[in-house]
Amino acid sequence: MELLIKNARIVDVSQDFAGDIYIVNGKIAAMGESLAIKCETIDAAGKVVMPSFIDMHVHFREPGYEYKEDIESGSRSAVRGGYTMVNLMGNTDPVCSSMDVVNKVLSRVEQVGLVDAHQCVSITRDFSGSDISHLEEVDEKVVTIITDDGKGVQSNKVMLDAMLKAVEKDMVVMAHGEDEDITPFSFRLSENIETIRDIELAKYTGAKLHMAHVSTKEAMEYILQAKVQGYDNITCEVAPHHIYLSSDESNYRVNPPIREMEDVEAMLWAVEEGYVDMIATDHAPHTVEDKQNGAPGMVGLETAFPVSYTALVKSGRISLSKLTELMSRNPAKLLGVKKGELKIGYDGDVVIVDLDTLKAVDSSEFHSKGKNTPFEGMEFYGEVLKTIRKGVVVYSKEESQ
Ligand code: DOR
Ligand code: ZN
Secondary structure, X not given: OEEEEEXXXXXXXXXXXXXXXXXXXXXXEEEEOOOOOOOOEEEOOOOEEEEOEEEEEEOXXXXXOOOOOOHHHHHHHXXXXXXXXXXXXXXXXXOOOOHHHHHHHHHHHHHHOOOEEEXXXXXXXXXXXXXXXXXXXOXXXXXXXXXXXXOOOOOHHHHHHHHHHHHHHOOEEEEOOOOOOOOOOOHHHHHHHHHHHHHHHHHHHOOEEEEOOOOOHHHHHHHHHHHHOOOOOEEEEEOHHHHHOOOOOOOOOOOOOOOOHHHHHHHHHHHHOOOOOEEOOOEOOOOHHHHHOOOOOEOOOOOHHHHHHHHHHHOOOOOHHHHHXXXXXXXXXXXXXXXXXXXXXXXXXXXXXXXXXXXXXXXXXXXOOOOOOOOOOOEEEXXXXXXXXXXXXXXXXXXXX
């Protein structure tokens, strides 16, 4: 199985050149100018080829909430957005607290065959907030990240024990920073307090801590202080909606909430200065009815690249190479996969994008079951034309129309 993509601008974290890329048996086999190989060929003149994206924060809702999204619709949404790997959260029904659920999800993902996935196990059994004994049974060759995302871990001692267990099993603790007792008083204080707590515990234990959807300027400040102090066990992500929307223009319900302009500017600054490790969507599909009843969250897979490209690269804040670091290379590193860079021997997972055309978000085109987006009708640059996974075209704009 061979695929040649020709005449593209080829961009990853460390290169930006005009040329061709050749994928054989799922792996990148050659890159250069004017590769002359006879095989299936895509002419990408005028377009950009980058490593496909990897999303550290995705809710596919299976098992239990398939009416919001399932593994098939979620996978189709991912590839339409240029993603070929997703990290799945465990707030399903049942909660993912066992290898049984992990294995069922991963075999369904494989059967659908569009993306690769990592399935997180919950930090506390069934989100009890207290019992972590199930972590004993986790196969750390399959599960490398644990999280109670959707909720914070309320007890300091439970989080301490979880981090100690994570060190022992070499797993990453992905934290949704929210102190539920404080949330009714202040969403801001709630995120800030739990972020400090998690950072202190990570400093104390040495555990790998990944802070999910950082949204306040104070939380970002605590994270960058820890980074400046040399704690390279701490990483963080920001979501496209937290770098693009402020409470001046949107009150779309999401958790953590859309913050103030000062926070948006702090997130953008932290991205530019290199304190943000990755952009992750927190893709959280809900039905119209569930949104009307107050469910927090928005779909993100199909808007993440245009929103991030427009906010960060088109605006001149960072280079396209830097964006591929945030959307592909760094998540690949945290997940421990040979993806996210265009290197010989790496997986042949690439996207072909058009950077020049302004396009309005139209949720009726989404492949996700969730149409819940605050970006409806807004115009962005950066359209995904094709997504290729292991040398196979898994999404093509023309064919999906
Ligand atoms: O807005 C959110 N929605 N934040 C979360 O942490 C969970 C997510 C969901 O699962 O719907
Ligand atoms: Zn969360």
